[in-house]
Amino acid sequence: MTTINDIAQMANVSRTTVSRALNNSGYVSEDVRRRIMQIVEETGYMPNQSAKSLRTKRSGVIGVILPRLSTETSTRVVNGINEVLAKEGFQILLTDTELDKQKEIDYIRLLKSRHVDGIILLATNVNEALIQTIQQVDIPVLAIGQELPGVPSLVYDDYHAAADLTNMLVRKGHEKIGFIGVTRDDPSVGVLREQGYRDMMQQHGHQINEAWIGEGDFSIESGYEQVKTILRNSKSDRPTALFAVTDRMAIGAIEYLKEQGYAIPEDIAVVGIGASMMSKYMTPSLTTIDYHNKEAGKQAAHLLLRQLKNEKIDPKFELSYRLILRDSV
Amino acid sequence: MTTINDIAQMANVSRTTVSRALNNSGYVSEDVRRRIMQIVEETGYMPNQSAKSLRTKRSGVIGVILPRLSTETSTRVVNGINEVLAKEGFQILLTDTELDKQKEIDYIRLLKSRHVDGIILLATNVNEALIQTIQQVDIPVLAIGQELPGVPSLVYDDYHAAADLTNMLVRKGHEKIGFIGVTRDDPSVGVLREQGYRDMMQQHGHQINEAWIGEGDFSIESGYEQVKTILRNSKSDRPTALFAVTDRMAIGAIEYLKEQGYAIPEDIAVVGIGASMMSKYMTPSLTTIDYHNKEAGKQAAHLLLRQLKNEKIDPKFELSYRLILRDSV
DNA sequence: CTGAAAGCGCTTACAG
DNA sequence: CTGAAAGCGCTTACAG
Numbered sequence: 001m002t003t004i005n006d007i008a009q010m011a012n013v014s015r016t017t018v019s020r021a022l023n024n025s026g027y028v029s030e031d032v033r034r035r036i037m038q039i040v041e042e043t044g045y046m047p048n049q050s051a052k053s054l055r056t057k058r059s060g061v062i063g064v065i066l067p068r069l070s071t072e073t074s075t076r077v078v079n080g081i082n083e084v085l086a087k088e089g090f091q092i093l094l095t096d097t098e099l100d101k102q103k104e105i106d107y108i109r110l111l112k113s114r115h116v117d118g119i120i121l122l123a124t125n126v127n128e129a130l131i132q133t134i135q136q137v138d139i140p141v142l143a144i145g146q147e148l149p150g151v152p153s154l155v156y157d158d159y160h161a162a163a164d165l166t167n168m169l170v171r172k173g174h175e176k177i178g179f180i181g182v183t184r185d186d187p188s189v190g191v192l193r194e195q196g197y198r199d200m201m202q203q204h205g206h207q208i209n210e211a212w213i214g215e216g217d218f219s220i221e222s223g224y225e226q227v228k229t230i231l232r233n234s235k236s237d238r239p240t241a242l243f244a245v246t247d248r249m250a251i252g253a254i255e256y257l258k259e260q261g262y263a264i265p266e267d268i269a270v271v272g273i274g275a276s277m278m279s280k281y282m283t284p285s286l287t288t289i290d291y292h293n294k295e296a297g298k299q300a301a302h303l304l305l306r307q308l309k310n311e312k313i314d315p316k317f318e319l320s321y322r323l324i325l326r327d328s329v
Numbered sequence: 330m331t332t333i334n335d336i337a338q339m340a341n342v343s344r345t346t347v348s349r350a351l352n353n354s355g356y357v358s359e360d361v362r363r364r365i366m367q368i369v370e371e372t373g374y375m376p377n378q379s380a381k382s383l384r385t386k387r388s389g390v391i392g393v394i395l396p397r398l399s400t401e402t403s404t405r406v407v408n409g410i411n412e413v414l415a416k417e418g419f420q421i422l423l424t425d426t427e428l429d430k431q432k433e434i435d436y437i438r439l440l441k442s443r444h445v446d447g448i449i450l451l452a453t454n455v456n457e458a459l460i461q462t463i464q465q466v467d468i469p470v471l472a473i474g475q476e477l478p479g480v481p482s483l484v485y486d487d488y489h490a491a492a493d494l495t496n497m498l499v500r501k502g503h504e505k506i507g508f509i510g511v512t513r514d515d516p517s518v519g520v521l522r523e524q525g526y527r528d529m530m531q532q533h534g535h536q537i538n539e540a541w542i543g544e545g546d547f548s549i550e551s552g553y554e555q556v557k558t559i560l561r562n563s564k565s566d567r568p569t570a571l572f573a574v575t576d577r578m579a580i581g582a583i584e585y586l587k588e589q590g591y592a593i594p595e596d597i598a599v600v601g602i603g604a605s606m607m608s609k610y611m612t613p614s615l616t617t618i619d620y621h622n623k624e625a626g627k628q629a630a631h632l633l634l635r636q637l638k639n640e641k642i643d644p645k646f647e648l649s650y651r652l653i654l655r656d657s658v
Numbered sequence: 659c660t661g662a663a664a665g666c667g668c669t670t671a672c673a674g
Numbered sequence: 675c676t677g678a679a680a681g682c683g684c685t686t687a688c689a690g
Contacts, residue, residue, distance in 0.1 A: 013660075014661045016660070026660090027659050
């Protein structure tokens with residue numbers, strides 16, 4: 001492996017000068033610079049990043065913490081992040097918490113020890129230990145998806161998205177709307193989306209039968225199981241529409257409904273959130289909310305980059321969304 | 330940031346000893362070890378990885394080069410890789426070539442300069458410059474999806490998968506089978522899959538009308554466009570079945586066929602490859618091949634790990650696949 | 659415009 | 675069982 005010393009020797013200058021030429025810092029005569037660059041070209045020399053990082057305390061690496069590696073949402077966000085960061089010469093160090101709260105914390109510390117310049121955290125829950133760890137490590141962190149106190153956060157407008165979806169169903173004549181949510185440990189998906197639904201139902205004067213409410217775990221299977229339970233428990237007072245807080249759960253629900261011979265949307269309308277690829281191509285196509293995840297990723301990267309430049313940024317950014325009306329309602 | 334020196338001072342030993350205790354190398358008295366570990370616990374000390382890496386030439390990071398960040402295939406493979414690697418304490422440094430051959434090469438060099446211990450390359454093409462670069466950097470590389478000369482490769486059995494699919498269609502009574510492939514720059518998807526199809530057609534004595542053949546670019550849209558062209562150009566001699574070499578292109582094709590009022594599979598049968606999530610939930614559900622991508626990722630990680638331990642491994646591993654028969658045929 | 663020297667935080671022969 | 679010292683490959687005041 002050729003080092004800066006080799007280059008210096010070959011160019012007949014000190015390594016100080018090579019470093020300056022490479023980093024465009026300080027004066028280097030045009031003549032010498034050309035000579036150095038030529039040799040760098042020829043040898044294909046690349047500075048050792050560990051050494052550089054050890055010395056400068058910066059690494060050119062951004063850590064990304066994901067709740068799940070293999071969901072469309074995560075993928076899109078990472079894609080957006082990468083698009084912006086790659087252009088600025090940053091690499092992404094990826095970690096997957098598998099929805100484990102402890103891992104979320106462990107990874108923040110780990111990324112710190114790896115000298116990442118910043119962290120983008122796709123948060124799924126909010127707790128004291130997490131916040132505290134972030135303060136401790138003292139590197140720029142940007143949260144996506146949850147509002148983390150003291151951490152610049154990019155959030156989806158979960159409340160209004162859910163409210164809009166509910167209003168839309170009501171406008172279509174539905175009064176009995178079922179709901180499949182997730183754990184309230186997840187403030188955004190678990191709490192805000194349900195709140196939007198409940199508030200709108202109340203506002204329109206529609207009573208909610210608690211038998212219509214289910215709690216899934218984000219998986220397709222849980223959507224399937226929850227709608228089964230809901231239908232079993234509400235025989236005489238069935239909902240005419242169903243609001244699943246994620247596309248995947250909506251897909252599971254539709255699978256069950258189709259199996260049971262229900263016509264969608266005639267017998268029961270279904271909506272989700274996420275604008276997954278499948279929502280578009282399934283039959284019937286699914287009415288859902290597009291959260292522009294890739295844009296979110298890009299914006300997150302930009303915001304983090306601004307933090308790295310020590311710019312002050314707002315503590316909270318709200319993202320836009322779009323309701324996509326399709327055949328399932 | 331606390332360093333090994335701080336710990337040494339607090340424990341009243343040299344940093345040599347602290348290092349030994351931390352890495353379980355050489356002798357350290359039980360007494361001293363306990364004292365050190367206690368302090369490490371309390372302070373939450375984590376060794377600086379850049380320093381460690383500079384010194385040991387190992388980083389605990391594996392580079393992964395992807396053709397696209399946001400495809401189901403990539404995601405599943407990465408998921409498998411991560412599952413194995415995380416358990417061994419490795420992190421993943423992710424790069425996305427966006428199907429750009431030059432970037433593939435650039436990233437290999439870049440990852441080298443970042444001291445990654447090894448690289449897993451999801452290859453989409455094979456060329457001299459790429460092979461040469463891999464030899465140059467001289468770190469363990471493992472290829473998935475293409476057979477790279479001189480590089481241990483984990484490959485899908487594209488030829489037989491395509492052959493099986495074709496045979497299955499023939500067995501169902503189809504003699505006129507259309508085909509949507511991709512560029513031959515991609516030896517696996519572009520060449521082998523087409524070869525499997527053509528060989529089986531010939532073997533069964535079924536003439537191929539070249540108007541039935543289209544070339545897409547992996548995208549859903551290209552499947553849509555290609556089937557449109559195929560149908561336009563084969564008016565009097567339409568295929569009764571269509572083999573798209575990826576699920577996404579099959580999905581695009583089906584979209585067009587449904588729009589045009591064709592019944593699937595009655596008017597025309599469609600098959601793909603990939604076992605995407607959508608293939609299962611779309612209507613009609615898609616007959617396809619499952620390549621067990623996550624398993625591939627896991628196996629790739631294991632093989633790379635073995636290389637890191639300087640074990641000799643075979644130059645080529647062939648993965649298994651499974652045909653999933655569904656409603657589209 | 660250029661270079662000598664110190665130092666980033668580790669590990670590892672070597673000596674005791 | 676323990677420590678002093680060298681060195682990994684860089685950058686950056688400092689001096690000229």
